[in-house]
Amino acid sequence: MKILKITIGLLLIVATTVSAQKTKSIQWIGGPTYVLHLGSFKILTDPMLSPKGDSAFIIKQHPTTGQLNAPVTRLIAPATFDMNNIDVLLISHPHADHIDKQAIAALSKSLHLVGPAINETVFKDWGWTDITGLNWGDSTVIKKDNESLSITAVEAHHAANDPLKTQLGKGNGYIITYHNGKTLYRIYWTGDTVWFDEIATYTKYGKINLLVPDMGSVGSDGAIGRRGLNAADGLHIARSLNPEMIIPVHHSTFSMYVEPISVLKDTLSKTEFGKRLHILKTGQTFKL
Secondary structure: HHHHHHHHHHHHHHHHHHHHHHOEEEEEEEOOEEEEEEOOOOEEEEEOOOOOOOEEEEEEEOOOOOOOEEEEEEEOOOOOOOOOOOOOOEEEOOOOOOOOOHHHHHOOOOOOOEEEEHHHHHHHHHHOEEEEEEEOOOEEEEEEEEEEEEEEEEOOOOOOOOOOOHOOOOOEEEEEEEEEEOOOOOOOOOOOOOOOHHHHHHHOOOOOOOOOOEEEOOOOOOOOOOOOOHHHHHHHHHHHOOEEEEEEEOOEEEEEOOOOOHHHHHHOOOOOOOHHHHOOOOEEEEEO
16 A cells, blocks of 8 residues: 555656646736746746836836936736746846846846846846856757757847947847757747848747747837837748747837737738737736
C-alpha cells in the first residue's frame, strides 16, 4: 500500500512537469506590460505598475502637445499578477512609459534582466545586478532540463525620421523562441517601432507563431512626429511575416495612445488576419 502511494506521487510529479512544459499563455497587465508563460519559463515585459490617475508618469516631451515634463494619465489600472518565479524581466527600452518608478521599487533586483546593451548602466543604477545586455542581432539562451528559451534582439526604430528618431534613442524588438524537445514556439515582440523594410527579413528566424505589436500610434496627432505603430503598419507586418496569431499590447491604457485598438481590428477584419487577431482585456490570460 505504501509503495502504491509513492508510485501515485511520482506519477503526479511527472504529470505536473509534463503539463508545465506544454503550458503557453500570455496575460496582458496593461500598456506594454504582459506576462508570458512558455512551459516552465515566466517572462515579464516592460513593467508599468503605476496606479490609475492623472499623473501616472512624467514624459520629457508630450508627443501630442510638445509640453515639456508633461504628466500622462493612466486610464485603466494595472492588472494584478504573480511577481514570483519570474525567469526574465525583458525590457525593450527604458523610457518612462515602459518601466516606471513603481516597477523599479516593487520588482526584485535579483531578477535576470534582459535589455538593450546601451542601457546597461541605467539598469545598474536602478539596482539590478543580473543583466544581459543585447545589441541588435545578439541572443541569449536559458535552459531548464529539456526546455530552452532563446531571446534575440532585433531592430526597433522608434520613429521614421530624424531628428525624432535620434532623440528617442535605440530600443530593441525581440524574437522569443521556446523549445522543449518536441515543441517549438516563436514570438516576435516589436517593441516601440514604426514600420521599416528590414522587418520583412525577420522570416529568417523561422515561422512566427505569435506577433505582439506595440500599437497606439503615439504622436500621430501632434507636430513632432509619430513614434510607434499604427494600424497600417500593423497590417504591413502581418502581411510580411504571416503570423499564426496577433495579440496587440501598448494600447488603451494611457492617454498618449491616440489610435483606438478598434482601428487595427477594422483594418485586419478586411483581410485573412482578422480571425488571427485577439484583443485582450486588461488582466485577461489567453492560452497560446
